[in-house]
Amino acid sequence: xxxxxxxxxxxxxxxxxxxxxxxxxxxxxxxxxxxxxxxxxxxxxxxxxxxxxxxxxxxxxxxxxxxxxxxxxxxxxxxxxxxxxxxxxxxxxxxxxxxxxxxxxxxxxxxxxx
Amino acid sequence: xxxxxxxxxxxxxxxxxxxxxxxxxxxxxxxxxxxxxxxxxxxxxxxxxxxxxxxxxxxxxxxxxxxxxxxxxxxxxxxxxxxxxxxxxxxxxxxxxxxxxxxxxxxxxxxxxxx
Numbered sequence: 001x002x003x004x005x006x007x008x009x010x011x012x013x014x015x016x017x018x019x020x021x022x023x024x025x026x027x028x029x030x031x032x033x034x035x036x037x038x039x040x041x042x043x044x045x046x047x048x049x050x051x052x053x054x055x056x057x058x059x060x061x062x063x064x065x066x067x068x069x070x071x072x073x074x075x076x077x078x079x080x081x082x083x084x085x086x087x088x089x090x091x092x093x094x095x096x097x098x099x100x101x102x103x104x105x106x107x108x109x110x111x112x113x114x
Numbered sequence: 115x116x117x118x119x120x121x122x123x124x125x126x127x128x129x130x131x132x133x134x135x136x137x138x139x140x141x142x143x144x145x146x147x148x149x150x151x152x153x154x155x156x157x158x159x160x161x162x163x164x165x166x167x168x169x170x171x172x173x174x175x176x177x178x179x180x181x182x183x184x185x186x187x188x189x190x191x192x193x194x195x196x197x198x199x200x201x202x203x204x205x206x207x208x209x210x211x212x213x214x215x216x217x218x219x220x221x222x223x224x225x226x227x228x229x
Contacts, residue, residue, distance in 0.1 A: 004157070034216070041123065043116075043203065043219040044158070093157050103217065104152075105157030 002028050002095045006106035013085055015114055017034065021079045021109045023094030029074035030096035035067070038091040048079055084113040117141045118206050120220035127227050133191040135223050137204035140185065143207035148217070149178060149189045152201045161202075162189070194227045201225075 013019050023033060032051050036044040048064075050071035051057035058064045066088075068080040077096075081088050089112050090099040095103040119138045127133045135149075145166040150158035164171040164178045164187065171178050177190045191198055201222045209215040 006157075009155070041221070043118070043221045046216055046218075049216060095157070102160055105159070108155065108159045110155070 002026075002096075002098075002102075002104040003028075004094065004104045004106040006094055006109050008109060008114075009107060010110045012112045012114060015085055016083055016097075017085055018080055018082045019111060021081075021092055021111075023077045023079070023096065023106050025075050025096040025098075025104070028096075028098045031074065031075070031099055032097045033071055033077040034095045034097075035069060035077075035079050036093045036095070038093060038108075044093060047079075081111065084111070086113045089113045115140075115153065116221070117144075118204060118218050118220040120202075120204060120223045122223050123221070124224040124226070129196055129227055129229050130193045133189075133194045133198065133227065135189040135202050135204075135225065136192075137187045137189075138185060138222050139187075139206050141206070141208075141218075142185070142208060143208045144218075145209065146207050146215075147178070147187050148204060148205045148207075149176075150201060150203045150219075151198075152222070153224045154221055158203055191225075194225075196227050196229050199225055199227050 005024045007022045035047045038044050047062045048056040048058045056069040071077040093108040095105045097103045148163040149161040152158040162176045164180050180187045188219040191211050203222045204220045205217040
């Protein structure tokens with residue numbers, strides 16, 4: 001099946017700093033990428049949808065200035081958590097889709113803000 | 115507003131027996147449903163799906179049943195194996211399988227299969 005990677009898998013940062021998470025589709029061109037956040041024992045919450053070359057569409061309640069999403073190429077999307085705070089600590093998962101085909105998920109990134 | 119609900123946070127089953135995972139939804143516009151399996155520190159992997167025009171879809175040990183009138187679907191795994199131990203998420207979307215509709219996930223059910 002298609003492979004989606006995320007980097008880093010785990011990151012610890014200090015409050016007030018910014019963190020960038022990368023999502024790559026390794027063997028297909030991802031026309032659409034999705035960013036999810038998962039709280040402990042909760043469902044995956046969609047944060048935003050990004051199409052290559054255009055601005056991301058954010059879900060209600062997600063601050064676009066805090067969670068910057070860039071999808072500059074067909075194989076790479078980045079999520080930058082700006083001025084991170086402890087409440088931003090979470091598991092962030094991306095998924096990628098080529099056209100109308102199935103979504104493939106990355107392994108996730110565990111962010112801890114101290 | 116949780117549109118997709120998995121009311122059982124966990125399920126424990128003996129190896130060889132049937133595992134039944136349940137999912138309920140409230141949005142009648144959902145017309146395509148999926149089940150994903152997730153191991154710790156990994157992303158979800160697709161298991162099986164069903165369109166609202168069907169009431170059953172089978173793939174090997176996995177069968178998904180859909181009851182539209184009750185807005186309920188279930189995933190049956192038989193026989194269950196220890197390697198099936200994982201978190202199972204159901205998800206739903208609007209617009210059919212090949213659509214740009216976003217996925218709405220349930221909270222997940224932790225399945226443990228004992229040898």
